[in-house]
Amino acid sequence: MLVIYFDFKPKETKEDLFDREEELKKLLSCKDETIVLLTGIRRIGKTSLLKVFLNESKLPFALVDVRSPLTSYRSLYTIFSDVLSQLNKKRRVIDLLKYVKGISIFGINISLSWDPKNRPSLLEIMDRVDESGKVIVAFDEAQNLRGKLANDFLSILAHCYDYCKNVTFILTGSEIGLLYDFLMVDNPSSPLYGRHIEEIRLNRFTEEQSLEFLKEGFRQANISPDETVLQYAVSKLDGVVGWLTEFGHRCVRIGDVKKEIVDEVLEIAGRLALEELSHFSKDYILVVEAIAKGYNRWSELKRYLEDKKKRRIYDAELKRYLDKLEKRGYVVKKEGGEYELTDPVLKNALA
Template structure:
């Protein structure tokens, strides 16, 4: 695949899983989830509805109308190229206006399962599967008054020409949104394929930079140093390459990339703090403590030093679990480490 470097395993797993009703793709910010999904689906020339939930990241909560408007826009994009889909959308809550559709969200609202059924019928007629991609689906935890999981479960069980690809940058997408392990959840017990996208390891990151620079006919020596400073996140490395190619100034490219990553990660971290009414000083302290790896005891000690008093294990556990759940922290054996090296830059967080 031309535009995707490395990731052979992830690409073939995704391609080979396209007949599964549910694929979950997990990876930290900027690791390449969206580009992987889009390029595989484009290359396979399949029809897909792409629902970008990231747009809701700064909202405290969302309502059905917000979600349905994103869906409406995407369906209209498909309808433009496939007029025959319209005849399948003659359902309650859908107004057909020439060559576009209008979804109601008020009293006579369109039901998500009806839209899914329509897409499935169309898929059956055409003899093809239609894919629903929900990008950064954990944002849907904030959807009030409507549970999209019932419609997804209905589609999973009944609509054979409709498959789902769900991406998320947080562990929450599985445990708090899809809730596949939760007996109370509509999706309980459904099998799924899981694809994890990790930052590049050192060797891959260096090859990635090398190839990027070679394409630009630039000889760049300091690849290892760049990895040591920025880590292996393809998004940051891409940004670094972009600035370096423009300026030929390595320091400037590093500083700018750090600034860019810091802005993005800070926003995520601030949303995380705000969402749970969490204490900024404590959480930033844990991130600082775990920059180079840490143990439970180090976290507890650092929090006690911060507050000058004893802190009970339950409180420490809550803080650590929250950071794990939102994928800011990773646990490896008994060690904790920040999930992205540049998360270590947010010490002076302002939010």
């Protein structure tokens, strides 16, 4: 039985993507921009939307899943070898590159040398790619490109911004603050300083969208769910499509829709969220714990930390904790000054 909406794999066609018509339309209208950011919290569906957009664009594209920082020329040139190989499968860019030094060709794959004596100019390579016609180059979770050579990468983006009218870069990011820190568009020392960057923010589903997503997914599985269980799932999973999909998938697997499965998903998701938080110090986790328990104003957070740590907490210290958690995408500050966790499962796990 094929259940499209409750499949864990990122969607690749418009027909398989639930809703998101407005965001897809915005992305398609940005094909002539040089740099576009696609942002949103974890498990909100950015990769699915990106893949659907790339296929809907009908343009040659490369999609790189960024897993590690740019710490060496080897990592930088390996990434662009991947970009060129992917583009070459869809359009023969190799014909424009074959006389550039430091390039090796293996069938349709392209390998760039990172040897200082032989490595090619990536600016020249992008100029040649630009000559081939319109292309899209996407980097998924681009904040991970931070590293010693981040500035080299930004210089490539800046060069393409000024000279490559046919190259569009799409950068996705779950850790939105870190993504902007990486790009440094407001920093006069950054190669991208003063450049216009378009951002498309992917939000959680509304309650109505969440309910419709679950109903349609169960319809695809020929299952008639209890409305009260769906309402319970919607209230607990808070519009995060990854957790809604997890719930639907588990129900389809056993052929039944039960409230207990919502609780199972919350428990599993909570463990995963806490594991992701484990790279922070205990002080940061204390801040998250406080917000989860309802201490969501500055004064309340400060008092909670002081009670736990049995010492004075300075404003600069608390600000450092909150700023880092915001940049990492765990916490958001609301207009009224209250702080809120972006993922409902963290609140459930720590409250």
